[in-house]
Amino acid sequence: MHMACIHNILTTTAEESRVQQVRIGLVGCVKNKLTTMAEAQNLYVSTLFKGRRRYVEHTCDRWFVLSALHKIVEPSDLLSPYDVSLVGARCATRRLWAQETLAAVDHKLGDVQSYVFEIHAGSDYRDFGLVDGLLLRGASIAVPALGLTQGQQLAFYASH
Numbered sequence: 001m002h003m004a005c006i007h008n009i010l011t012t013t014a015e016e017s018r019v020q021q022v023r024i025g026l027v028g029c030v031k032n033k034l035t036t037m038a039e040a041q042n043l044y045v046s047t048l049f050k051g052r053r054r055y056v057e058h059t060c061d062r063w064f065v066l067s068a069l070h071k072i073v074e075p076s077d078l079l080s081p082y083d084v085s086l087v088g089a090r091c092a093t094r095r096l097w098a099q100e101t102l103a104a105v106d107h108k109l110g111d112v113q114s115y116v117f118e119i120h121a122g123s124d125y126r127d128f129g130l131v132d133g134l135l136l137r138g139a140s141i142a143v144p145a146l147g148l149t150q151g152q153q154l155a156f157y158a159s160h
Helices: 003-010 012-018 047-059 091-109 130-136 150-159
Strands: 022-028 062-067 071-073 115-120 140-142
Touching: 022 047, 047 062, 047 115, 047 150, 071 091, 091 130, 115 130, 130 140
Parallel strands: 022 062, 022 115, 115 140
Antiparallel strands: 062 071
């Protein structure tokens, strides 16, 4: 991630205090899923996903799942289980995913200049164009669990 992006992530709190902004949660998909079709909010069954979901339901005005297969998904969208991940994927694959996800964000949300995107997903989902693309569109970024190990994230989400 570029230094300018890190600066913008760390300074969004001051910016948010000046302007009423819509807060959008982006929750990364996980490997552990139900074995049958379900709403996206219920398809992913790991403790980490459930903690992230609870967090954004309390801190955000609206939230979506970041899906390695489906890009950006409404919590109520019906999905079948799938086995696709960006973890360990080639850089070109992750960059293409980010471009396609940004196009889906543009389609679903339009102008995002007044939005704060609160991202709860690993670096494979954030750092190959998604954060930079949102910043270029004028959005602000918050990554509450930035730099935490998976164990630390589990503790973070359990305590909030």
